[in-house]
Amino acid sequence: MNNIKRIAKNTFYLTLAETITKFILFILTIYIARYLKDVGFGKFSFAFAFSSFFAIVSDFGLNTLATREIAKNKSMVAKYLGNISYLKLLISITSFILLIIIINLLKYPSDTKLVVYIVGLHVIITSFNQFYIAVFRAFEKMEYETFVRILEKIFLFFLVIYLIYYDYGLVSIVSAYLISSVFAVMLSYIMTSKIVNRQNTKIDFSFIWDTTKSALPFCLTAIFVTIYFQIDTIMLSIMQNDSAVGYYNAAYRIIFGLMLIPTAFVSSIFPLMSKYCEQSEKKGYCEVYTKGFKYLLLISLPITILGITFADKLIIFIYGPEYTQSINSFKVLLLVIPIIFLTSLFGPALQAANRQHIVTYVTASNATLNIILNYILIPHYSYIGAAVATVITEGLGFTLMYYFISRDSIKLSLFENIVKPLVASFVIILVIYYFKQIEWILASIIGLTFYVLAIYFMKIITRDELRILRFVLGSKTP
Numbered sequence: 001m002n003n004i005k006r007i008a009k010n011t012f013y014l015t016l017a018e019t020i021t022k023f024i025l026f027i028l029t030i031y032i033a034r035y036l037k038d039v040g041f042g043k044f045s046f047a048f049a050f051s052s053f054f055a056i057v058s059d060f061g062l063n064t065l066a067t068r069e070i071a072k073n074k075s076m077v078a079k080y081l082g083n084i085s086y087l088k089l090l091i092s093i094t095s096f097i098l099l100i101i102i103i104n105l106l107k108y109p110s111d112t113k114l115v116v117y118i119v120g121l122h123v124i125i126t127s128f129n130q131f132y133i134a135v136f137r138a139f140e141k142m143e144y145e146t147f148v149r150i151l152e153k154i155f156l157f158f159l160v161i162y163l164i165y166y167d168y169g170l171v172s173i174v175s176a177y178l179i180s181s182v183f184a185v186m187l188s189y190i191m192t193s194k195i196v197n198r199q200n201t202k203i204d205f206s207f208i209w210d211t212t213k214s215a216l217p218f219c220l221t222a223i224f225v226t227i228y229f230q231i232d233t234i235m236l237s238i239m240q241n242d243s244a245v246g247y248y249n250a251a252y253r254i255i256f257g258l259m260l261i262p263t264a265f266v267s268s269i270f271p272l273m274s275k276y277c278e279q280s281e282k283k284g285y286c287e288v289y290t291k292g293f294k295y296l297l298l299i300s301l302p303i304t305i306l307g308i309t310f311a312d313k314l315i316i317f318i319y320g321p322e323y324t325q326s327i328n329s330f331k332v333l334l335l336v337i338p339i340i341f342l343t344s345l346f347g348p349a350l351q352a353a354n355r356q357h358i359v360t361y362v363t364a365s366n367a368t369l370n371i372i373l374n375y376i377l378i379p380h381y382s383y384i385g386a387a388v389a390t391v392i393t394e395g396l397g398f399t400l401m402y403y404f405i406s407r408d409s410i411k412l413s414l415f416e417n418i419v420k421p422l423v424a425s426f427v428i429i430l431v432i433y434y435f436k437q438i439e440w441i442l443a444s445i446i447g448l449t450f451y452v453l454a455i456y457f458m459k460i461i462t463r464d465e466l467r468i469l470r471f472v473l474g475s476k477t478p
Helices: 002-059 062-072 074-105 110-138 142-165 170-192 205-239 242-258 260-278 282-309 311-319 321-334 337-352 356-408 414-434 440-457 463-472
Strands: none
Touching: 002 074, 002 110, 002 142, 002 170, 002 205, 002 242, 002 260, 002 311, 002 321, 074 110, 074 205, 110 142, 110 170, 142 170, 205 242, 205 356, 242 260, 242 311, 242 321, 242 337, 242 356, 260 282, 260 337, 282 311, 282 321, 282 337, 282 414, 282 440, 311 321, 321 356, 337 356, 414 440
16 A cells, blocks of 8 residues: 555656646747747757757766666665766766767857757756756655756746846847756755765766666667657758748647646556556556547547647637748647557556567657658658658557557457547537637537537446546546
């Protein structure tokens, strides 16, 4: 029971931190995009995408490794803190020098280079903060992580809003990110003193070498993930212009913001799947996975349908008329919503079953395909081509993960879990077509109402499933 309570507590704090911080960043991104317009927002987005690769170098997989190893042997925490801090400092200096050299070789204008320098310092300092957070996780002090992450984002939000209000410009806005990361790392440093007895640690070069070799697989995985998520922005910037980057990222950030939904849901069910796998209860594992698949598909389908139908109104409502050119790329990207909702379940499901190597393999495949497709499509179709590349890449990831899970673990009932939700979603299309002349928000509400009724009458979700869902989300016992 104590283990269950501990898992529930940790899951609650991590979900809380993830949900609140992503929501704050999503709202902040809207304000920044509206203020900077397409060109300025393109430079802002490029700086973060470009710098993210050097954040990986600075991290080098050491944060993940530290969590795992300190959790196994907490008496080693002082040795890890001292040696990894020293190693990260050397790597970070090297990383920042590389960033300066490469951005100058690419011959970007001076204002873009300055923004990249500032954001580069921000992501490197953030890497140090993530190291302290890794220690919090090793000691299962997720409440410390939640406190630091939320406070940092609140501080950042109000600082950026202040700078926008007084029209300080792009350089000041990215400087706010740097200041907030310094604030966060100082706060984390202080809080680690509550759980770690700091002492002077002798630098052990043999230990550092062994740690570096152990961290390399985590680093490679992080590189694949970053290529997968950031390479389109960088290639757009190099092959097109800042406006194209701005229009693409305006649409992409909405999709990324919607990931709050599956992230929170999967965070809730992941401990349960892990528990069933540890206890070799395949039936329970399969049931949680199957229900999760169906629920995420049911949530994602109306988002896609309503989003595509009212894409023009949504873009103007969120970003203003300056971003009307983002509408078509937004429509294309909305096609990935059901896919990414479901793949957000596949990854943790495989990890719970100790098959994380498959996730690495799929991520590497996706990263490779994404580069190839962007190279082919961006010169001809600009940011629309980047959106198409994203959809195709996500489709590959979905297909591969679904294949591996279905082959070795779980056979889904296609009729119950896919066909029936698709039929219910078709009700939204009919309703919206019938009410197409009324206000779009009201039409959406009516469409969703009929969708819920279709789910009820088609018995897609039963009372027993609702009871299980409430249990998974921690509200009741089964």
